[in-house]
Amino acid sequence: MNSLPVQGQKSTNADASGTLPPLDPVRTRAVHRAVGDARRGVPVVLAGQHPLIVVPAETVGAEGLHLIDRLGSSGAMLLLAPSRAAAVLQEPLDETLPAIALGLTRPLIDVATLRRLADPTLEQIMPGFRRVAPPPLAEAALALGKQARLLPAMITAPVRPGWASLPLGGGLLAVPAADLLAYNRNVAATLHRVAEVAVPLDDAPDARLVAFRALDQGIEHMAILVGDPSAQAAPLVRIHSECFTGDLLGSLRCDCGPQLKGAIRRMAQEGGGVVLYLAQEGRGIGLINKLRAYTLQDRGLDTVDANRALGWGADERNFHIAAAMLAALGLDHIRLLTNNPEKTAGLAACGVDVVERVPHVIAPNGVNDLYLATKARRFGHLLD
Numbered sequence: 553m554n555s556l557p558v559q560g561q562k563s564t565n566a567d568a569s570g571t572l573p574p575l576d577p578v579r580t581r582a583v584h585r586a587v588g589d590a591r592r593g594v595p596v597v598l599a600g601q602h603p604l605i606v607v608p609a610e611t612v613g614a615e616g617l618h619l620i621d622r623l624g625s626s627g628a629m630l631l632l633a634p635s636r637a638a639a640v641l642q643e644p645l646d647e648t649l650p651a652i653a654l655g656l657t658r659p660l661i662d663v664a665t666l667r668r669l670a671d672p673t674l675e676q677i678m679p680g681f682r683r684v685a686p687p688p689l690a691e692a693a694l695a696l697g698k699q700a701r702l703l704p705a706m707i708t709a710p711v712r713p714g715w716a717s718l719p720l721g722g723g724l725l726a727v728p729a730a731d732l733l734a735y736n737r738n739v740a741a742t743l744h745r746v747a748e749v750a751v752p753l754d755d756a757p758d759a760r761l762v763a764f765r766a767l768d769q770g771i772e773h774m775a776i777l778v779g780d781p782s783a784q785a786a787p788l789v790r791i792h793s794e795c796f797t798g799d800l801l802g803s804l805r806c807d808c809g810p811q812l813k814g815a816i817r818r819m820a821q822e823g824g825g826v827v828l829y830l831a832q833e834g835r836g837i838g839l840i841n842k843l844r845a846y847t848l849q850d851r852g853l854d855t856v857d858a859n860r861a862l863g864w865g866a867d868e869r870n871f872h873i874a875a876a877m878l879a880a881l882g883l884d885h886i887r888l889l890t891n892n893p894e895k896t897a898g899l900a901a902c903g904v905d906v907v908e909r910v911p912h913v914i915a916p917n918g919v920n921d922l923y924l925a926t927k928a929r930r931f932g933h934l935l936d
């Protein structure tokens with residue numbers, strides 16, 4: 553496979569020269585399989601100090617609960633992000649903690665109740681819970697839920713020693729917890745070009761698409777090349793996170809559709825530019841979670857608090873992907889079309905030289921006024 557070096561990344565895995573070592577294919581495969589198992593509700597074992605057996609509350613079924621019960625030693629827990637746990641426990645919690653653990657007693661509570669505990673959009677019933685000390689690998693457990701684009705709410709227990717040789721342990725996967733935490737950075741290093749073709753667009757008849765794939769869930773990221781960006785010292789670049797509702801359906805809840813079309817038009821007028829169309833829907837939380845966040849927004853939360861109520865951060869995008877794509881396209885210096893200063897900072901932290909921020913303001917449409925005002929107030933979007 554033709555992997556790209558990722559320039560300028562700072563990584564805990566990096567050697568002294570700042571380049572990433574090649575990914576260990578066996579360990580990388582274990583992460584991918586763990587994500588797949590999590591989405592199917594199959595428990596996995598997180599390897600490391602004090603290994604855990606873990607399964608997402610959103611996908612677990614009776615069989616998964618049975619495995620936790622039989623292969624876990626005592627002390628099953630529900631792990632939640634502090635922002636979600638605060639609502640369950642109905643007390644303020646320190647949001648900088650990696651996870652909050654709630655003790656589960658045997659017999660383990662039913663699947664429907666676990667889903668309600670994970671998902672604030674469902675009818676809430678809050679049985680009394682006691683907080684217990686989270687295990688050392690709790691953060692990696694929540695990271696697995698996030699990599700699977702599920703709600704970060706995980707049922708877990710310390711796994712019994714010798715679990716792999718027990719009849720029920722056969723076929724369960726062990727994945728190093730550290731690899732789950734390092735994954736966002738590592739996956740960008742596996743990006744490779746898979747296709748390139750002309751796709752004439754309404755507003756840019758000479759546009760070309762370059763498709764990239766990483767070694768993750770098969771998600772594809774697109775570069776839309778307008779004109780000849782390489783002819784410019786610092787071409788206009790738009791980093792656009794996919795928005796099924798806005799880009800495709802024309803949803804009025806956001807400004808994504810007009811921003812996408814507007815960026816392409818503007819690049820065509822300038823004679824060149826690149827839109828990176830990233831498969832990071834909902835600022836990286838996934839489409840289903842974005843729809844849940846909309847439900848919470850309809851109940852009065854703003855876009856930031858809705859993400860947090862689900863247990864996600866306000867912006868969970870992986871800018872290493874964009875940096876790796878720009879490096880592959882040979883774009884070292886760019887002018888970034890955005891109103892979001894955090895995007896500029898996020899790219900710069902990944903080694904991209906953003907020589908100028910170019911505003912990309914879209915007028916409110918009567919439905920998204922509050923959303924746009926919230927982006928200005930809470931993300932510091934510049935509306936100049």
Ligand SMILES: Nc1nc2c(ncn2[C@@H]2O[C@H](COP(=O)(O)OP(=O)(O)OP(=O)(O)O)[C@@H](O)[C@H]2O)c(=O)[nH]1
Nearest residue numbers: 792793794795806832833834835845855890891892
């Ligand atoms: N979680 C969440 N995501 C949203 C919401 N509204 C839109 N999005 C997502 O936000 C992303 C759009 O953000 P962008 O336009 O790339 O960037 P931005 O951070 O708003 O900054 P700009 O570059 O100024 O547009 C898309 O992935 C949308 O799906 C929302 O209410 N909640």
Ligand SMILES: [Zn+2]
Nearest residue numbers: 795798806808
């Ligand atoms: Zn949108």
